[in-house]
Amino acid sequence: MTLHRIRNLREQFSTAGIDGLLVSSMSNIRYLTGFASDERDVATVLIGATEAFLLTDYRFGEQAREQCGEVQIIVRDRARQTLGQLVRELAAQCDIRQLGYERDHFLHGRWLNLAADLDTIAVKPLRGLVEKLRRRKEPAELESMRRAAAIGDRALEQLLGLLQPGITEREAAVELECLLKRAGSEGLAFPTIFTSGARTSRPHGMPSDRVLSRGDLITIDFGAIVDGYRSDMTRTFVLGKADSKQREIYELVRRAQALGVxxxxxxxxxxxxxxxxxxxxxxxxxxxxAGDSLGHGLGLDTHEQPYLSTGFEELLEEDHVVTVEPGIYIPGWGGVRIEDDVRLTGSGPELLNNFSRELIEL
Incomplete structure (x- = not known):
C-alpha cells in the first residue's frame, strides 16, 4: 500500500542531487512503510534507487515484519554493529554515493555518531522531501481524518454537560481525554489545551487547578487520532450568560474564521x-x-506543511488539509479562538468537523 509513495519519493532524487535518502522522522517512516511507533529513533529507513530498507532492533522486529510488507526489514544487533556501519554496508550494496538525510529530524548527537561511520559516502542535508508528498492526502487518509474529527465532535458534545462551576480546568481536560479514548481515539493528537477566565488569553495554555466560575470564558483545543491521523479543533464557550464584550469579540472571531474558510x-x-x-x-x-498566523497543515503530525502564514508562497492544492484558527487574545481579560479542519477540493473547502461555531452559553 505504500510502494507508490516510495516511487514518488525516488522521483525527487535527481532534483535533490542524491541517489539515496536516510529517513528518521517517525511520521515520515510511517507514511512510507506503515511502521508506527510513538517512540523516536526506534527505526530508520534507507531508500536507494531500487531497494528500500527499514532498520530497527530486536524490540521492534516482529512489529516491523507485520506492518511493513513492501520494504526489507533488517533487525540490527546493536551490540555488534552501529547504525552507521549498517547504513554504510547497505549504501555500498545499493551503490549509493550521494546520501541525503533529514536535517530537521536527526538529533545532533545521533547524527554525529552516525556520520562518523559514513566517511566513504558523501552526505547532504535536506528538508521537506517526504513532507511535500504528505501534503496531498489520499482517500484512505482523508477517511481517517474525518473519523478523527467526528470523534472530537462527539467527545466535546459529551463534555459540555459536565462543565459547571466548581470543576477545575485539569479535571475537565482529563474528562475530555477519557471521552476521546472511549469514542475510539488511539490517543491524544497533542496535550489538551484547556483554559478559563483571563487564562484564555494564552493561545497554548495548559490546564491548571483554576476552578471554573460563572461568567468565565472557556477555551478548549484538542484532537483525536485514527490510524495515526489527527484532528485539531478549538472552541470557546461562556459558562453562564455572556457579557457584551464577550459577545462582541466572539462574533469578530467567528466572522474571521468563516472568512478564512x-x-x-x-x-x-x-x-x-x-x-x-x-x-x-x-x-x-x-x-x-489578533494572532498573526491563520493555520497549519494537518495529518500524521498535528503541525505539518503547509502553513497559512506570511511568506508561505507555495500554492494550495486539492486534498491538502489545513486548520483555520484565528483568535483574539487580550492579556488580563481573556481570549477567543475558533478552529476547524478543512480539506481543499476543486469546488471549494470541505469542513471535516461539524461542531457548532455559534456562541454557546453553558
Missing part, C-alpha cells in the same frame, strides 16, 4: 487566506491582540 481555494498562495483574515481583523477595535 471561505478564502481557501486551490491555486492560490497559502499566504493569501492569512492576509485576507489579517486585513479583516486589522480593521477591528482589537487588532493589536
Amino acid at each position: 471561505e478564502s481557501l481555494r486551490t491555486g492560490i498562495p497559502y499566504s493569501q487566506p492569512n492576509a485576507t483574515v489579517n486585513r479583516f481583523l486589522a480593521a477591528c477595535p482589537y487588532a493589536e491582540y
